[in-house]
Amino acid sequence: MRFLIGLPCLFLFGLCAPAQPVSRDAPSPGKRVVIAADTALDGKGGALRKTRIIIEGSKIVAIDPKAKPIDYDLRGLTVLPGWIDAHVHITSSFGKDGKSVGGDGTTHEDAFRHASNAWATLMAGFTTVQSMGSPGELALRNAIANGSLPGPRILTAVGALSGRGEQTGTAEEIRAFVRKQKEAGADLIKIYAAGGFNASEMTLSQEQLNAACDEAKKLGLRTLVHAFREAVRAATLAGCTQIEHGVGATDEDLKIMDEKGTYLDPQAGLLWENYLLNAKKFAGTPFFPKTIEGFAPMKDLPPVSQEFLRRAAKIPGLKIVFGTDALSGMHGRNAEEFIHHVRDCGVDPMAAMISANSLAAEALGMTGQIGSIAPGLDADIIALDGDPRKDITAVRRVAFVMKGGIVYKNAARNAIPVFADIPP
């Protein structure tokens, strides 16, 4: 399937007349491509100046300031590794009547919505996402992975372990559930160990958490635990990989997380902003207030989340990864969360970028594949109109998106329009 400057011809059925003559020759699998950049953030905290990135096939093979000829001229933009969102619900959508239909739909229409969410996310510069599990995720992950659909690389939980106290099951039953997820194709295990933001008591015991995270570890799977307050420490002590949300954890809890190398994935604004913006669409759907008025108390939540991230960011060494909890209304707006981190919580802009690049790759166990601009890694490369270190709102202006060596978006001022092919 061919693409021109981000337009999927798939949806245009032959109406995809290029604006200017382009070669009809498909690039061979190992085609050499050179990107020129004035400024390239390497994803690990470094910045390369006046350089060129050489790509062959799906991989970055070299950094060479003298490389020629230039295929993509991204000078004047800020180049960085494709972002990673460590917590999304990629299938969560608004339905025909505009109301939230959640993420569990399995109709043809639902499938198109899911594909559309993936497309929006990729266009926003996110080349990898970790999704928390729904019936459609496996098929979507596989379709993107085999090149049938454009979208970010997806890691999926398939289904989640929802804590319901003793009813959740015995330690042995919980271990069996984890094994079942692995057999179903899960890349990670999602665990709900507490209620919601305002009803945040533990819903799994220490023993149950120990069983879930230990079994996952034995199978080589990571565990992401929805946790507030005391559930944060319990999940950390159970050896789970990453804490989602985490509000209510004490400094002492956060220090224990740091000692154990547990990742923290906090949200600082976009989630609440989205609920308030789309209150009409969420009102009366499962898990949400029945009326728009019922959403009013959510106005008080951003300051609480932001105070938490400010406090967490001061714990030396604590690994804070970028995860938006993207639901309906947020797909393609994931980068807004960076603005909340930097503007509202005092996070250093470079640290914010790292949290969605090399640190997120480490949290996903994919350091050798994504999250940095370096030889040997997948060619996941984006470019922003502006420098996020000076103006964090530059994250809204994604001008170029390459994933695995394929260009999906190319609105760079000096960029040469080039077709890219999705591999068979």
Ligand SMILES: [Zn+2]
């Ligand atoms: Zn979530």
